Amino acid sequence: MNIYSKLLPAIFLLLGTGGLTMAQDVRADVQHYNIFLTLNDQTDKISAVTAITVRFTQDVPELSLDLVGRSSRDTGMAISAVTEGKVKVPFKQHSESVRLTVRAKKGEIHTYRIAYSGIPANGMIISTNKFGKRTFFTDNWPNRAHYWLPSIDHPSDKATVEFTVVAPAHYTVIANGLKKEETTLPGQLKRTRYAETVVLPTKVFAVGVADFAVDHSGDVTDIPVYSYVFPENKVQGFQDYAKAVEILQFFIDKIGPYAYKKLANVQSKTMFGGMENASTIFYEEGSVGSKFIEELIAHEVAHQWFGDAVTESSWEHVWLSEGFATYMTLVYMEHKYGTDTLKEELRTDRKKIVSFAARRHTPVIDTSRQGGYMQLLNANSYQKGSWILHMLRRQVGDTAFWKGIRAYFAAYNGRNANTQDFKREMEKASGQDLGTFFQQWLYTPGMPIVSVRKGTEPHTMIIEQKQDSLFTFPLEFKATGSSALQHITIKDRITVVRVPGAEEIQIDPEINLLIKDDWK
Known part of the structure; x- marks a missing residue:
């Protein structure tokens, strides 16, 4: 995900919406969601039936799912029925969840159909685009799918998903996976069905419904790449989003196989600069024509490997998603535009990290946070995570670094991972x-x-570490009047360096170390 509002860098949003703390039911593992959505042009109310297939990991008397209930503001989802086959399942709906009475045994697999309706308060944006046209876009990150979808809304629970959308016939529907059906119905309606056979976390489930112009941008081996843009933007939009073809090929060559059977790049109403929905990336509507579009696309395409295919096991490890996508973007820009571009981006990012650290003294892996996950969208998760990968690359060398990256992806593709898993690889x-x-x-x-x-x-x-906790790190420097790059290891509070014939030294001239330079 790219969090730049209107793609202007350096402003991190500490957003108050979403990010509610919910109790994940670890006794159940969702295998599949089959989601039926009915949309209309008269109201913002959706009607839905979701069939959830669950494998139970323990004997349980009930199943708890995340779902925002009806509120006094007339938003939220109201459940009308829950069934298993033809049998009614007792349920009790709460403000943030629904509890089904199931009495299931360990190892059993059950499918429950939940019928519900309402106006989503969040997680699905029903509005008009910048051209005044009505649109529908899911926007689930971090855990806002449960505003419209009964689910285990946590990144550790990954499942396959199928969408069947009935909407006015003038709309085009895009969703995760491949299109399986598009059927005209009476009453100027159309039914569209998509299916994704690769397991996904709910944060990257996606449905977009709008008047789109669609272009087949090209193919990478057997993977079609599409652009979905608002018709008024189609000339510039098709040109901009076609950059994804080259980017997709680069990351396949660099990291490993692409996990999905298509890549759609979609102009949308996402609240973020970009949202890495699996195989169906949403970009904010102002992205078309932006000078940052290539970096934005690279960031979101990189997420298809890190965040989507390999998903952080819990939110404190979100740097495995955002830090990775940020650094892979820099690697792509280095490949295309040279090492000087990489260095300039690293300098810029280092300034952001220093500025953030002056405001918030927290580690990248912050285990103290409970809820408020939007606040994880910060320089620790993005730029510092990226910088850590850069320093790791320099420490172990390019060959070992990319060997490790590819091994990590191969080992956890389709699974969850945490920081210790990455360290081990x-x-x-x-x-x-x-x-x-x-x-x-x-x-x-x-x-x-x-x-x-x-x-x-x-x-x-004299080189002195002035922060509280001592670090151990390699330091490169050049003495004045010399082009030779010298290397030392810093581990003590004070290190004395002999530089015969020199009055000064330049530290970290190649931009390989995350430091705050307090020159005296």
């Missing part, structure tokens, strides 16, 4: 003990604050 690939590296950069707040000053002895410089 990188240690195997590099043959190095990365315990200190991961501990200090991911579990410790802040970064090295480095002061450099002249020593009391001739031709010496």
Whole structure:
């Protein structure tokens, strides 16, 4: 996900919507969602039936699903019936959940059909686009699917999904997976069905319904790439979104196979700059014509590997999604535009990290947070996560780094992973003990604050770590008047460096270290 509002960088939104804390029912594992949606042009009310297939991991008397109930503001979902086959299932609906009386045994698989209707308060944006045309777009991240979908709305529960949408016939429907049906119905309606056979977390479920112009941008091997844009933007939109073809090929070559059978790039009403819905990426409607469009597309396409195919097991590990997508974007830009572009992006990102650290003294992996997940959209998760990958790449070397990245993806494709899983794969690939590296950069707040000053002895410089917790890191520097790059390891509070014939040193000239430079 790209969180730049209107694609203007450096403004992180601490949004108040969504991100509610819910009790995940770990006794159940959803296998499949079969979602039937009926939409109309007269009201914002949706009518739905969702069939949820669940495998139980324990004997249970009830199943708890996330679903926002009807509120006093006339939004929310009201359930009319729950059935298993032809048998009614007792249920009790609460403000944020519904509890089904099921009496299921460990290992059993059951399918429950839940009929409901209402106006989504969040998670599905029913509005008009910038051209005044009515549109419908799901917008589930981080855990807002339950505003319109009964579900286990947590990234650790991944399932296949099928969508059947009945809507006025003038609309085009796009969703996860491949289109299986498009049928004209009486009353100027149309039924469209999509099915995704790869398991997904609910955060990247997607349905978009609008008047679209559609272009087949090209193919990457046997994967068709499409652009869905508002007709008024089709000339520029088709040109912009076609960049995804080259980007998709780059990441396949760099990381491993693409997990899905299509890639659709969709102009939408998402509240984010971009949203990495699996195989069906939503970009905010102002993205067409933006000078940042190539970076935005690269970020969201990278998420198809990291965030979608390999999904963080819990929210404190969201850097495995956002940090990875941010760094893979830089890697793509480095590939296309050269190392100087990479360095400039790293400089810019380092400034954002330093600024964020001055406001919030928290580690990248913040286990203290309960709910309020929108606040994870910050420089720790994005830019610092990206910088950590860059430093890891420099520490272990390119060959071992990409070997580890590919091994990590291969091992956890279609699964969940946490930071220790990634660490284990990188240690195997590099043959190095990365315990200190991961501990200090991911579990410790802040970064090295480095002061450099002249020593009391001739031709010496004193390098001092001024932050509270000491870091161990390789430091590159050049002495004035010399082009030679010198390397030392910093691990103490004070390090004295001999630089014969030099009055000053330039530290980190190649932009390989996340530090705050406190020069004296």
